[in-house]
Amino acid sequence: MSVRVRFAPSPTGFLHIGGLRTALYNYLFARHHGGKFILRIEDTDQARYVEGAEDDIIDSLLWAGIDYDEGPKREGDYGPYRQSERKYMYHEYAEKLIEEGHAYYAFDTTEEIDEMRERLKKSGNPSPKYDSITRQSMKNSLTLPQDEVQKKLEDGDEYVVRLKVPRKEEVRFEDEIRGVVSFDTSGLDDQVLLKSDGMPTYHLANVVDDHTMGITHVIRGEEWLSSTPKHILLYNAFGWEPPKMAHLPLIMSPSGGKLSKRKAESEGIPVNTKDYIAGHYIPEALVNFLAYLGWSPGDDSEIHSMEELCELFTLDRVSKGGAVFNFKKLMWYNENYIREHSVEELMTDVKELAAEAGWDISDEEYLKQVIELLHERVSKIDEFISMGDFFYNAPSEYDEKAAKKWKDDSVTLISDYKESISALAEGEFDAATLKSKLEEVIEAHEVGFGKLAMPLRLAVTGQGFGPDLFPSIEMLGKEETVSRIDAAVQRLS
Numbered sequence: 001m002s003v004r005v006r007f008a009p010s011p012t013g014f015l016h017i018g019g020l021r022t023a024l025y026n027y028l029f030a031r032h033h034g035g036k037f038i039l040r041i042e043d044t045d046q047a048r049y050v051e052g053a054e055d056d057i058i059d060s061l062l063w064a065g066i067d068y069d070e071g072p073k074r075e076g077d078y079g080p081y082r083q084s085e086r087k088y089m090y091h092e093y094a095e096k097l098i099e100e101g102h103a104y105y106a107f108d109t110t111e112e113i114d115e116m117r118e119r120l121k122k123s124g125n126p127s128p129k130y131d132s133i134t135r136q137s138m139k140n141s142l143t144l145p146q147d148e149v150q151k152k153l154e155d156g157d158e159y160v161v162r163l164k165v166p167r168k169e170e171v172r173f174e175d176e177i178r179g180v181v182s183f184d185t186s187g188l189d190d191q192v193l194l195k196s197d198g199m200p201t202y203h204l205a206n207v208v209d210d211h212t213m214g215i216t217h218v219i220r221g222e223e224w225l226s227s228t229p230k231h232i233l234l235y236n237a238f239g240w241e242p243p244k245m246a247h248l249p250l251i252m253s254p255s256g257g258k259l260s261k262r263k264a265e266s267e268g269i270p271v272n273t274k275d276y277i278a279g280h281y282i283p284e285a286l287v288n289f290l291a292y293l294g295w296s297p298g299d300d301s302e303i304h305s306m307e308e309l310c311e312l313f314t315l316d317r318v319s320k321g322g323a324v325f326n327f328k329k330l331m332w333y334n335e336n337y338i339r340e341h342s343v344e345e346l347m348t349d350v351k352e353l354a355a356e357a358g359w360d361i362s363d364e365e366y367l368k369q370v371i372e373l374l375h376e377r378v379s380k381i382d383e384f385i386s387m388g389d390f391f392y393n394a395p396s397e398y399d400e401k402a403a404k405k406w407k408d409d410s411v412t413l414i415s416d417y418k419e420s421i422s423a424l425a426e427g428e429f430d431a432a433t434l435k436s437k438l439e440e441v442i443e444a445h446e447v448g449f450g451k452l453a454m455p456l457r458l459a460v461t462g463q464g465f466g467p468d469l470f471p472s473i474e475m476l477g478k479e480e481t482v483s484r485i486d487a488a489v490q491r492l493s
Contacts, residue, residue: 003035004216007061007068008206010042011053014272015060017325018221018251018259021290025248026219027066028291028313035216039071040209041082044199054082060273064283065306078213083205090200093208093238094161094193098141102237103193105141105159106130107152112139129189132167161194163203163230163237171229176217176246176315183229191230203227207234210243219246219315246315249294252322259325269327280353280381282341285333294323303336335379343371350384357385359392366391369475373467387466391475394484395462398492402454402464406492409447410455417441417452418485421478429478431470438470459488 007023009015030037039061041054054072061068070076080086097103108116113130116138120128128134135142140162141149152159165188172182193204200208210218225247235242253263264271270279276286288304296319297304297312304312338346347364350371354361361367370391374384420437421429442452457469460481466472473481 002216003030003033004038004214005030005035005219006038006040006210006213006215008040008042008209008220009057010045010048010202011050011057012045012048013050013053014056014274016261016272017264017270017276017290019057020060020064020066020273020286021251021293022219022221022248023061023066024064024287024290025295025313025318027068028310029217029219029315030069031310032313036069037066038076038078038213038215039068039074039081040213041072042202042205043082043084044202044205046084046197046199056274060277063277064273064287066287083200083209086205086209087199089212090194090204090208091198094200094204097163097193097234097237098161100237101164103161103163104135105149105153106135106162106190106192107139107144107157107159109158130162131189132165132185135162135190158196160192160196162190163193163233165190165230165233171232173228173232173242173245175225176219176244177249177318178225178247178320181225181228183226185229185233188229203230203234207231207238211235211238211240215243217244217246219248222247222250246318249319250322251293252324254324254326258322264325267327269325280349281330282334282337282381285337286330288337289330289333293325294319303333331379338378338381339376343368343375346371346375346381346384349381353382353385354392357389359385359389366475373471373475377465377467387463390461390463390466391472394480394487395459398458398462398488399464402458403492405450405454405464406458407451407455409445409451411489411493413441413445413447413452414455414459414485415489416444417456418482422482424478426478429474431468431474434470434473455488455492456485458492459485 005026007026009019009023027037029035039058041057043049043054058072068074070078071081075081094103098105116130116134117128120134130138137143142164144152165185167185169185170182171185172180175181191203192201194200209215228245228247232242251259253259254267255263257263259269261271270276284306287306287309288302291304291309291313292302295313295317298317347368351361351367354367370388371384374388378384378387417438420441421434424433424437438449438452438456442449445451453469454464457466458464460469460473460476476484
C-alpha cells in the first residue's frame, strides 16, 4: 500500500505552531515510507474565514522545508484541494446516507433546539443533546410524514442533514499511538453533516475527502480523538474501510494545561509560525525542536537534519502524554544552528537586516568581522543587528541596568584609561594592548577588573553585555572610542 497522508488546516487564522508540528509529523511519516504528503484547505467555515490565511499556511510550510506533493497551486489527480470547491461532492454523499437510512433531514429552528435543551435540563439532564432519544420529539424526516418532508424540501425550508447515530453501541478502533480506543454511542449527538447554508461540517467533508483522496493514515491532534467515533460510523455507513488513525499528544504550556494562544502570549512564546519567520528564527532549528516535541528516536541524539528525521521518524516512538513547550530548549536549538552556520552562510541574512537598519555595509570585510565577533553570542539572526549596532552607530542611550554600575569612581577610572590609550600609536591600537592598558589602570587604582570593564563597555557599546570588548574597541578605532568615552562621561556622570 502506498502511503498517503494529509495536513488539512482551516484558514480561520494563521498557522499555529501546533499545526506546524502536525504537518511536520505527517511529512516525516510520508517521506519515511516513500509516500505522498497532501495539503488540503478545509474552508467550509465561511463565517470565520480569514483573508490571507491560506497563503500564510503555504508560506509557513515552505519556510519550514515541508514541501507538499499535492494541494492548492500543485494540483494532482485528487483535486480540487479546497473543500469549498468540492461542495457538490458532499451533497451527493449526504443524499446517499439519507437514502440508506444513515442520516436524515432536520428542520428544527435554533429556538426549538434551545427549548428542547432547556426542557431537558429542567427535568434533570445536565447535558442534553440532539440524539437517538431526543430526535423522536423533534421536527425531522424521521418524525414527520413523508409528504410533509417533501413539501418542506420543495418549498425551500431551511434544514440540516444529521447523522443517525445508533443507540447504545460500542465504536472501537485501534489508534497507532494510543492502542485500542472505544466509545459508547450513547455519549454522541446526531452530528450535523450538512449545514443550512449547504456547506458540509468538518465531519462529513473530512471523511469524504480522506476516502476520495486515498488517504491511508490520518495523523492529527489529540483534540480530534473524540470526533473519531463519528467518523468511524460514517465510514461504516458508506461501507468504506477507514484509514489508520494516529492522534498526537497535546503541546502543553510550561505553566500547565494546553498551550493556548492566551497562555503562549502570557509566557512570551510566539504562537503562530509567522511570528517565528518575522522573529528570524532558523527554520531548521524550529523543525528539529518540534520533531522532539512528542517524539524521540530512542537514543540521546538531539540534532538532526530534515533528511535524518525522515529516516528516523516512526509513529511507535510518538508519546501518548502531552509535551511541554520548553522555550529555552528552542533557543538552544537556534543557537546551535547559528553556530553551525559559517560567517559566509550568515552573511546574506545579516546583510539584509543590516540594510534595513540603515547600516553602511559597503565595507563587507568589516561586516564579516562584526559577524565573527557576535557569532558565539547571539541566539537569533536579528540579534546580530540589535547587539552589533554599536559597530555602526555610537550609543544614543545606555542600558539602564548596566548604567547602575556607573559609580562615583567610574569617571576617574575611565578617564585614566582614555588617556592611556590616547597615547598609543596607530599600530599599537590592538586588542591585546588595549586589555593590558586596562589592567595597568585597575592595578594602579587597586580595583577589580569589573570596576573599569563594565563602565568601559557601557561607554563604548551602550550595553551591559556583548562580544569581546577589546577586539570590538580595536575595530572601532582610537578616535571613535575616545569620542564615545567623552560622551559617556558627560552624560552618565
